[in-house]
Amino acid sequence: xxxxxxxxxxxxxxxxxxxxxxxxxxxxxxxxxxxxxxxxxxxxxxxxxxxxxxxxxxxxxxxxxxxxxxxxxxxxxxxxxxxxxxxxxxxxxxxxxxxxxxxxxxxxxxxxxxxxxxxxxxxxxxxxxxxxxxxxxxxxxxxxxxxxxxxxxxxxxxxxxxxxxxxxxxxxxxxxxxxxxxxxxxxxxxxxxxxxxxxxxxxxxxxxxxxxxxxxxxxxxxxxxxxxxxxxxxxxxxxxxxxxxxxxxxxxxxxxxxxxxxxxxxxxxxxxxxxxxxxxxxxxxxxxxxxxxxxxxxxxxxxxxxxxxxxxxxxxxxxxxxxxxxxxxxxxxxxxxxxxxxxxxxxxxxxxxxxxxxxxxxxxxxxxxxxxxxxxxxxxxxxxxxxxxxxxxxxxxxxxxxxxxxxxxxxxxxxxxxxxxxxxxxxx
Amino acid sequence: xxxxxxxxxxxxxxxxxxxxxxxxxxxxxxxxxxxxxxxxxxxxxxxxxxxxxxxxxxxxxxxxxxxxxxxxxxxxxxxxxxxxxxxxxxxxxxxxxxxxxxxxxxxxxxxxxxxxxxxxxxxxxxxxxxxxxxxxxxxxxxxxxxxxxxxxxxxxxxxxxxxxxxxxxxxxxxxxxxxx
Numbered sequence: 001x002x003x004x005x006x007x008x009x010x011x012x013x014x015x016x017x018x019x020x021x022x023x024x025x026x027x028x029x030x031x032x033x034x035x036x037x038x039x040x041x042x043x044x045x046x047x048x049x050x051x052x053x054x055x056x057x058x059x060x061x062x063x064x065x066x067x068x069x070x071x072x073x074x075x076x077x078x079x080x081x082x083x084x085x086x087x088x089x090x091x092x093x094x095x096x097x098x099x100x101x102x103x104x105x106x107x108x109x110x111x112x113x114x115x116x117x118x119x120x121x122x123x124x125x126x127x128x129x130x131x132x133x134x135x136x137x138x139x140x141x142x143x144x145x146x147x148x149x150x151x152x153x154x155x156x157x158x159x160x161x162x163x164x165x166x167x168x169x170x171x172x173x174x175x176x177x178x179x180x181x182x183x184x185x186x187x188x189x190x191x192x193x194x195x196x197x198x199x200x201x202x203x204x205x206x207x208x209x210x211x212x213x214x215x216x217x218x219x220x221x222x223x224x225x226x227x228x229x230x231x232x233x234x235x236x237x238x239x240x241x242x243x244x245x246x247x248x249x250x251x252x253x254x255x256x257x258x259x260x261x262x263x264x265x266x267x268x269x270x271x272x273x274x275x276x277x278x279x280x281x282x283x284x285x286x287x288x289x290x291x292x293x294x295x296x297x298x299x300x301x302x303x304x305x306x307x308x309x310x311x312x313x314x315x316x317x318x319x320x321x322x323x324x325x326x327x328x329x330x331x332x333x334x335x336x337x338x339x340x341x342x343x344x345x346x347x348x349x350x351x352x353x354x355x356x357x358x359x360x361x362x363x364x365x366x367x368x369x370x371x372x373x374x375x376x377x378x379x380x381x382x383x384x385x386x387x388x389x390x391x392x393x394x395x396x397x398x399x400x401x402x403x404x405x406x407x408x409x410x411x412x413x414x415x416x417x418x419x420x421x422x423x424x425x426x427x428x
Numbered sequence: 429x430x431x432x433x434x435x436x437x438x439x440x441x442x443x444x445x446x447x448x449x450x451x452x453x454x455x456x457x458x459x460x461x462x463x464x465x466x467x468x469x470x471x472x473x474x475x476x477x478x479x480x481x482x483x484x485x486x487x488x489x490x491x492x493x494x495x496x497x498x499x500x501x502x503x504x505x506x507x508x509x510x511x512x513x514x515x516x517x518x519x520x521x522x523x524x525x526x527x528x529x530x531x532x533x534x535x536x537x538x539x540x541x542x543x544x545x546x547x548x549x550x551x552x553x554x555x556x557x558x559x560x561x562x563x564x565x566x567x568x569x570x571x572x573x574x575x576x577x578x579x580x581x582x583x584x585x586x587x588x589x590x591x592x593x594x595x596x597x598x599x600x601x602x603x604x605x606x607x608x
Contacts, residue, residue: 084561085558085559085561086559087520087521087522087558087559087563088521088522088559088563089559089561089563090561090562090563090564092561093561093562124561125467125502125504125577126504126560126561126570126577126579127561128576128577128578129576129577129578129579132576161452161453162452163452163460163463163464164463164464164467165463165502166463166466166467166498166502166503166504166505167502167503167504167557168501168502168503169558169559180463181460182457182459182460183457183459183460183461183462183463183488183490183494183498184459184498185497185498185501186501186502201454201457242563242564243564244522244525244563244564244566245521245522245525245526245563246525246526250526250563250564251564252564282521286520286521318563320521320522320525320563321525322525326525331521334520334521334524335521338520338521338558338559341558342558344501
């Protein structure tokens with residue numbers, strides 16, 4: 001890509017885009033002004049719908065459609081989901097650190113479209129320093145009259161508040177996030193009703209991911225047709241790909257949706273560290289199935305529609321690379337440790353299932369397991385999947401099912417070591 | 429219980445901050461302020477004591493059990509005492525692929541503790557934590573203390589040494605002023 005759209009601070013000559021005057025001098029908040037002074041909320045929603053923008057937090061749901069679901073009740077709320085906690089995801093942080101005003105402008109346009117007069121930005125608690133900076137940016141916007149009462153001399157008023165999480169992955173799930181703002185445990189709600197009907201304080205609420213919102217000012221200023229011309233027919237626009245693990249040059253790569261794994265990993269990120277062979281890819285952090293590093297996989301475009309065809313998900317494009325030295329049963333153990341820790345405890349299959357899967361994987365990795373334990377691991381996963389209120393339980397089983405299916409030899413090696421160990425002890 | 433154990437620390441020492449926090453939420457939804465008030469209370473020490481929780485419960489007109497449940501659920505609040513500085517090393521998969529487990533062991537060795545333990549002088553607790561959204565800058569850790577949370581990325585053991593010395597000295601420098 002010749003021009004960065006989301007990571008605009010990387011464009012030459014725009015080094016200080018986190019400075020409000022610089023952002024304004026580059027046309028910042030013109031889209032917001034045009035929306036507030038000349039457009040109806042419905043017109044804004046129609047443009048975002050027409051752009052094909054899909055949610056960047058993982059689910060890929062069409063953003064404009066989500067906005068159009070709001071119930072006809074007031075007041076309404078808009079919430080930015082900056083809880084970024086999926087292992088392997090670090091894009092929202094770079095956006096907010098380096099291009100904060102484009103994100104805030106997107107949040108403000110979304111708030112106008114929803115006719116919300118209060119918006120929250122929910123940041124994970126670890127973004128402590130970043131949140132203090134963002135709060136000062138919001139104060140600047142208030143001072144300039146871009147936030148506050150009667151913006152641009154219209155009847156529209158808006159304030160933005162920040163709410164810090166405190167270390168809970170589950171709060172990235174939108175209904176758990178809303179519970180957390182309400183001062184409760186971050187546990188998902190039963191849906192329906194969806195937040196668009198009964199969200200924050202039981203009022204109509206839109207929750208959008210940080211990266212999603214950062215796309216919105218561009219769509220308004222350059223038009224939905226321009227936006228649709230980037231990416232593929234069903235996956236429009238630019239996307240930040242977070243590359244971690246054994247990449248030679250890990251980091252955020254902004255590309256059009258539809259770039260292949262091969263182009264991203266080998267052309268942009270320099271290939272694999274120490275020029276080792278790539279063994280497996282986790283395309284969506286800890287949450288989606290492993291993919292083997294086959295030619296078919298490497299030539300698959302990174303889109304919402306193509307990755308499911310090869311058995312995984314694009315999610316938020318948090319791509320973890322595992323080289324030939326990695327034992328997949330160990331990677332599954334690490335993944336399960338995460339989910340065991342992060343299960344909120346509300347649904348029994350997830351709470352108990354992640355605990356037992358973690359312990360079974362621990363037994364396998366310490367060479368004390370038999371084949372029956374691997375079978376049991378699969379059975380426990382089977383009893384978790386599809387049986388919980390939110391997708392966390394399902395996510396936890398991804399590494400188990402795909403790990404056992406695709407990399408059985410890694411599990412077998414531990415079983416063989418255990419059997420040999422037993423034989424040795426019998427002969428002693 | 430709440431009336432005789434609660435103190436007035438937040439309301440007297442941090443009245444402006446408390447007011448500012450309450451302003452962020454609707455008047456009839458004060459409970460929303462429980463998390464920011466718990467963070468505010470950490471300026472006086474990371475542990476959420478019964479008296480701290482009682483005061484927050486009083487401010488928000490909720491039960492102390494509701495405050496305690498929040499402390500129990502979210503990992504950045506603490507019901508038990510620990511070091512003044514919590515060194516929290518990410519050892520989740522992406523960081524582990526770039527040497528975070530070895531790094532954590534070395535940090536522990538440096539401080540003479542195991543993961544989860546606190547140094548004898550009470551200055552540091554070392555913990556392994558889940559993903560901190562810094563996967564491309566591993567090994568990394570955050571330090572949580574009364575001043576908030578600070579990230580330290582692309583770390584070597586000598587970097588850690590410098591951080592530890594700085595935090596230790598900062599505490600020593602502060603103590604004459606702090607003794608009121």
